[in-house]
Amino acid sequence: MKRRICLVVPTNRECTATLAEVMAEAEYAERHHDADVRLLVLDSSDDFTAHAKTLADARAALHLDEPRQREFLRQVVDRSGAADPGLLLDLLLPARPSYGACTNRAFLIAAALGCESVHRRDSDLYFQTYAGEKVFPIHAELSALGRPARNVTATEDRLDDSRRDLTVAMAGASFVGDMSVDVEDIRGADGYYDLVSLWAAPGSTEAEKRALVEESFTGSAPFAGDHWVLSVVDPMRVDMHNISFHGLHERVPLPPATDTIGSDYFLIHVADRAGLPGLLHNRHIVNFHTGERKTDAGFLAYQMRFAKFILSMYYFHFIYERMTSDDPAGIAAIARASTWQPREPNEQQAHLMEKAYRRLGGRFTGVADRIAEHRDRLLVEARRDIEDFATLIDAWAALVAAARETPLPHA
Template sequence: MTLPTHRACADTIAAVGEEAAYGAERFGVEVHFLILDSSPAPVLAEHRRAVAALPASPGVTVHHLDETGQRDFLRTVIDRSGGAPTDRLLELMLPSRVSYGACTNRAFLVAQALGCTSVHRRDSDSRYQRFAGAPVFPIHQELAWLGRPANDVRESATRSKLPPGSGSRRVTLVGGSFTGEMSVDVAEIRDLDPDTYRELIGLSIPEGYPEIWRGHLIDESFRGAGDSAFDGDRTTLAPVSPMRVDMCNIALDHEVYRRVPLPPATDTIGSDYVLIHLLHDARMPGVQHNRHIVNFHTAERRTDEGFLAYQLRFVKFLLSKAYLNAVYARTAAAGDALLDAEGHLRACEIAGFVRDSTALDRAFCAHRLDVLDDAYRRLGDRYKTVADVLVERRTRLLDEARDDMADFALLMDHWEALTRASADVGPRVAGAVNR
């Protein structure tokens, strides 16, 4: 289980620790609880106290790595992998700016070092639902299904929508969604100006979709499971849509993440959903469950500084989608061809799609920035500040949107060497801090 964080979340550490203990006891497995901590010193100290306060649990080992520990681990792995240039790979794995993909990539490499067969990700701004007086832990469904042949679990799932010919493949992804506040800070935009909201969210939808489908996707975006409360387990066995699960509530099989990483793009929300898209397009079996996590927005995101930072991450997401949608068009067309003879993702093929996307006409992204500028100015008030920053950083934003894809392709070129090196260095480098 992994919890990446750069902000105060002592309560979440305690809650995820309880989920880890539940998984170990209920399923008789060894669980490593990994906290990847990029918090400032006072918060880091608070987290160390929270880790020290976790009760000892049979089968659970806790690892709490600050950025120094993460950097030491990464440098050891990169050096052993023979990847070059070392400093460039280290920058992609541990950038100085927020990266949703890079933090999860670090978890993937540590999981390889620890000999884990799966990674289960949670986020610092989420809580668990409760039912019949007990917390509703997603790990229950994750450990029940992950890694099993789809045909073996078809009858146990509430319903099955497996594509023909995929029943012999393993379940590689198990995920749920969230309830509560929208996962992206756009609810205020929707309330202020529904038309502008639809225009902005529409930028994330691929070109060429029929208008009725576009409208449905816009309505469903960032809403998760809405206000639905858990009232009993329901599961669907099928290739899982990225619209139906959230990265705060997901588990991936090691055969996926040891072959393909996530984009290391900085200050870009949604960059960590690429593997879900790839597995869906390759028709790989997954299980979607309804043990949804409760999402909330931290106080920091409500400050003027936090608001601006998050809106810029949203802008970068919309710029990145110009490139990612071009990749997804090709992965969707490839379908089963994304898999090799053993049924694993073909990293070289995917890297080629990503690298090709960097040739996209820059004017396409420039037009998106124009649309964003107009929209934020219409919204007025503090949104006008966002528009002013977009003008100031226009060239940089356009460069970064393209360069992020080139960086993703570069990391994919080295990824399997990095995951092999992680397995070679073993658990000692990952440093258990208790039990």
């Protein structure tokens, strides 16, 4: 029997070219891996009709706008027996952008479709070409994901013997092209180190901070032949626009934080801290920045998401340091404990971040002004996002079980 998988693209922008690329990847998976691929497009853009025309040629595409997503989620939440269904629905489909929430929706829809794994791509990518052929990440993913680690063939095997009977829970790679966080224009500027080093873990040495800044958001080497490493994967080596999960995504959700980058990387850290087997491959996607991000409005919105990411790391570092398993109850307890920290250290981070943006000058001064104007709200939201995350973790098992029993009328 073919294994059914979900290949998902969340989007809030025009991306017909990317959809054509991912459709080709789905066809490749069905042809070379005997997989039953369900292509899922979660579309919050104004270009639904154009996307629908592109997807009309896909064999098994499910293209859902936000009203259809909300219809499904409302049924799932009601079926789950949640004590506060309104809050859960808001966390799954918030009014503001959320990278974690859109991926959580994909996880639930994949469960409804009967898919055993989820493979995520983003709307601002295309695939490398090597020796005249597209380099599809799904080839590496399906060669390992969900199989006992001892049965996986890799170029390098760094997995401890005690982990070999576990299944491969994650397979992923990185990117080439534009930086994953849009700070390339200021990489050599005064103030770049001051800004980017703010996401380092508390207690990091100066040398560790400089190494982090040098490595952050920069991607990997172009493809020159497959190189796969079986290991517990270092979170710094993979990106969420080139990732796949088996099992783990049904145990633990992603933080549903709004207006922030990085909220969707949490499961990569769970896999690392829990010691779950993973495959690190080198079929990197090509990342590019859309023109909208360079407009004044797009620039300011993106930089404020980066600012909130830095403030959120006060809580995530606390969680990562203490997390030792993929047990949902334990993770929820640690998340709640992180919110009991005093706020003063994060207030200092906000102050240093404002200074760093002012030092960069130009239109970054406007970002500094916005941080100063909304400092208290940003600090409150960063903490509340973690409280909401713990609430979602508590409800996640029931939501996944309910999703499996909820029909998708538009499938």
